[in-house]
Amino acid sequence: MVACAEYTSCDTCTTNSSLCHWCAFDDACHAIGSIYGCASGVSCYSIDRCVRTSPEPADALPAPVAAMAILITLTICFGCCFSGCMCVARRVKLAFEELLPGSSQQQLPGQQERRRTEHPSALKKKRRPSLGERLTEMKERVGGGRSREPSLDLSDDMDYDLALVENDAMAEAGGELEEAYEGEVERERGGTSKNIACLYNTCWVFYFLALLGTILCCTLALELWPQYPQYNICSDELNWMSIVNGMTSLKTSASFQLLASVYNPNHFDAVVVSGAGIMHHDGVNVGVLNLGEEVRIAGTAITDVLMTATFSAEKWEAAGLTAEYYKGTLSFVVDADVTVKIPALMGGYTYTANWNNFVVDVGDFGDRSLCACQDWDR
Secondary structure (H helix, E strand, C coil): CCCHHHCCCHHHHHHHCCCEEEECCCCEEEECCCCCCCCCCCCHHHHHHHCCCCCEECCCCCCCHHHHHHHHHHHHHHHHHHHHHHHHHHHHHHHHHHHCCCCCCCCCHHHHHHHHHCCHHHHHCCCCCCHHHHHHHHHHHHHHHHHHCCCCCCCCCCCHHHHHHHHHHHHHHHCHHHHHHHHHHHHHCCCCCHHHHHHHHHHHHHHHHHHHHHHHHHHHHHHCCCCCCEEEECCCHHHHHHHHHHHHHCCCCEEEEEEEEEEECCCCCEEEEEEEEEEEECCEEEEEEECCCCEEECCCEEEEEEEEEEECHHHHHHCCHHHHHHHCCCEEEEEEEEEEEECCCCCCEEEEEEEEEEEEECCCCCCCCCCCCCCCCC
């Protein structure tokens, strides 16, 4: 005859022998009536059907309304600041243009009048006069001077070639005549210093990059906003019946397994390294809760976790928990310390969270929306 302890699954334990049953407190097969087992075995159908073998994908929760309002307000404020900086940059650019030589503020009234009356197309056609044009201009100036001042001795045998050669030598030596002439034409066209124009265009590039970066950061913050996980205790009526009957018949402490479904609404996986807590009922310590080995809680998914609850028979009986169970009013309050590691953050960011007033409802009045089997009496 095969011993009950040799059956390693709930199905083989209850199918191959009528003298064995599967106990939830140590997740093992025991002989019915054994002092090492439990008073009432659990339903194998419930265990096999109601425990997820892998995380079940779920939709991510949107960021809280308060967080959305804060982030959108900050985005608008940053956008207004960037726009204000661009307005200042534009005003500075205009101020530099006004300070440039040849600007409208520094021209004489006659020059301003000439610029207003001169057609824009004439400015574009301005070029350096040719040698013939410059020679003709010099002759006209000499002729005009002779007509205005007849007493001056302005002879026609003036060496124009020598004057032109000297003028050209000065222009070729420094290049100042050509540059000054081109700069004057550029200013008359309303041009701007190349350095100022380049600086202003760079400001525009940084402005658009800053706006794009702010919007992107706001979007990522809303998408990755951290949120607390949600949970349900999913042990059903048969499991709790096994626990209640075991505590009624035993006179010592006993351990049982509780099934919990945990929903992680964040995009990052979390690893629960360790977890332990104290179970209270009406302010009285009636047992302890232990997670056991570390558990990975997948992001945007529902993961089933088996926890071990150890109850003291004396305190159970003194608190009248069996009577409350049959009344349908039994509940526990758990204060737990949980160490959580986020592998995706900074190479494994670890922190310890204190979960106080963690309520465990026993009965069909508890929330079971995350459970694989949502019916209490299945």
